[in-house]
Structure formats: structure tokens, C-alpha cells
Amino acid sequence: MELHNLLINDKEIVSLDDVFLNQYNQKSIQQLIKENKYVAELTKYGLPVNNKILLQGNSGCGKTTTAKAIANAIGKSILILNLSNVVCSRIGETSQNLKQVFDKAARDNSVLFLDEFDQIGKARGNDEKDVGEMRRLVNTIIQLIDYFPKNALLICATNHPEIIDIALMRRFQLRINFEMPSKEILDTYYDKLLASFPLEMQLIERKYNISFAEAKDYTFTIVKAALIEKLEKEELLD
Numbered sequence: 624m625e626l627h628n629l630l631i632n633d634k635e636i637v638s639l640d641d642v643f644l645n646q647y648n649q650k651s652i653q654q655l656i657k658e659n660k661y662v663a664e665l666t667k668y669g670l671p672v673n674n675k676i677l678l679q680g681n682s683g684c685g686k687t688t689t690a691k692a693i694a695n696a697i698g699k700s701i702l703i704l705n706l707s708n709v710v711c712s713r714i715g716e717t718s719q720n721l722k723q724v725f726d727k728a729a730r731d732n733s734v735l736f737l738d739e740f741d742q743i744g745k746a747r748g749n750d751e752k753d754v755g756e757m758r759r760l761v762n763t764i765i766q767l768i769d770y771f772p773k774n775a776l777l778i779c780a781t782n783h784p785e786i787i788d789i790a791l792m793r794r795f796q797l798r799i800n801f802e803m804p805s806k807e808i809l810d811t812y813y814d815k816l817l818a819s820f821p822l823e824m825q826l827i828e829r830k831y832n833i834s835f836a837e838a839k840d841y842t843f844t845i846v847k848a849a850l851i852e853k854l855e856k857e858e859l860l861d
Contacts, residue, residue: 624708624716629724631703637691643804643812643835644685651799652689656696662774673796675768675777677740679784680801683836686780687738689799693778694734701734702727706742717743718763725767732774740779746788761788768794806831809838816842824849 644652658665658672665672678686694701702724709720721743728735737743744764745757768791771777779795781787792798804812809831816839817825827845830838 624711624720624723626723626727628708629705629720630727631705633691633701633703635691636695637688639692639696641815642685642689642692643808644689645802645805645808648799648801651797652693655797656693659697659776666773671796672773674773674775675771675795675797676779677784677792677795677798678778678780678801679798680782681803681834682782683834684801684803685835686801687736688835689801690734690736690778690780693776694736697734697776699734699776700731701736702731704735704737706737706739710743715759718760721763721767725771728775728777729772732772734776734778735771737777737779739781741781741783741786744779744781744787744791746786761791765790765794803832804835804838809833809835812838813842817846820846 639652642652655673655676659674662672678689680686691701704724709717709724711717711720725735727733744761768777784792784798810829812835813829817827824846827842830841833841
């Protein structure tokens with residue numbers, strides 16, 4: 624398949640200011656960014672640079688946003704795998720598609736982001752039919768990861784780390800857990816979401832124990848309803 628069909632054309636630029644993480648995750652991300660800024664200097668001293676990262680945990684809690692922010696922070700372009708086009712009925716073709724994407728990331732020294740990594744990295748089971756197909760695919764991914772260059776960065780994301788093959792899990796030097804945001808972190812997120820709207824639209828009832836994605840959808844739905852109501856009243860007065 625053509626290489627451009629294997630990647631998602633996403634030009635969104637995300638700042639670290641748009642990422643809302645707990646203190647531990649913030650520290651881990653900052654360390655990762657610094658390591659990948661000073662690859663050459665660290666390599667001089669024989670120090671390994673973490674460039675194979677797994678973001679794991681709840682859906683809608685910022686894994687994709689974090690990956691984009693990391694790429695922006697280290698000044699690299701991000702390549703986002705188009706999983707729907709990469710995966711084919713023939714395992715050999717899927718492996719070849721993946722190799723094309725990994726090769727481009729290596730050539731460009733870019734950030735390669737593989738979302739829903741569990742879909743291509745599932746544990747190799749004991750079922751005879753499954754073993755032959757999945758072993759070939761997982762073995763290919765292991766090789767691609769092992770030979771991934773130090774000056775590029777691989778970020779994988781999954782909502783289901785428990786089903787990823789153990790051998791693949793061992794390849795990640797850093798694993799960062801994404802949990803449902805706390806009330807304090809969500810309040811900070813709500814403040815940022817609402818800051819650009821008129822004051823009367825900022826005073827919404829806030830929901831908690833939800834993901835960032837859910838909070839964003841909820842907030843914008845309420846604000847849109849309030850804005851439409853205001854516009855309709857103004858039309859009646861005209």
C-alpha cells in the first residue's frame with residue numbers, strides 16, 4: 624500500500640500547556656523530553672536514551688494529546704499510524720505496511736505514534752491457528768522496535784496493556800499510566816476550556832469522575848446551548 628495511506632494526516636500542534644497530567648506523569652514526560660533533546664550528549668557518556676514509550680490506561684485521558692505535545696516539545700514531526708489501513712487480512716502485508724511506516728520514521732528522525740497498539744501487538748496464544756499468524760506479526764514488530772534508531776522516538780498507546788504480548792512489553796523503556804483525572808486536575812482543565820467564553824457561560828455545573836474527552840464534550844454542549852439561547856433572544860428583540 625502507498626505510504627501516505629498508512630499515515631493519518633493530522634497537522635494539529637499541541638503544546639505541553641494543553642496536557643493535564645498528575646505530578647508523577649508530568650515529571651516523567653519532562654525527563655523524556657530532556658533526554659530526547661540531548662541524545663548526542665548523553666550518548667557520548669554511554670547513557671541510554673528512552674525512546675520507546677508506552678502510554679497505557681483509560682480512554683479519553685490524554686494519551687494522544689500527550690504524544691503530540693511531546694513531538695512538539697522536542698521539535699520533531701509526528702507520524703500517526705492509520706491502523707485501519709495498515710492491518711490487512713494477510714499478515715505478511717500487514718508486516719510490510721508496518722515496516723514502511725517504521726522506515727519512514729527512522730529516515731525522518733521523527734516521532735512515530737501507534738495508537739491502539741493492542742490491536743497489532745496482542746499476546747501470542749496457544750491456539751494453533753492463531754500462533755502462526757500472530758507470531759509472524761509480533762515477531763516483525765519486535766524486530767522493528769529493536770532496530771528503531773535512538774534519534775527517533777516511538778510512542779505507543781493502549782487502553783488494554785494486559786493483552787499485549789509480554790515480549791513486546793519488555794521493549795518499552797518507559798511506561799506511563801493514564802488514570803481518570805482527579806477533581807483538581809479536571810477543575811484546571813475546565814478553567815482552560817471555559818476561559819475564552821463570556822463570564823455568564825463559564826458558570827456551568829461541573830462534572831467529575833469523567834475523562835478529559837467526556838469533560839470537553841459535556842462543556843461544549845452546555846456552552847453551545849447557552850450561546851444559541853442568547854442568540855435567539857437577541858433575534859426576538861431585533
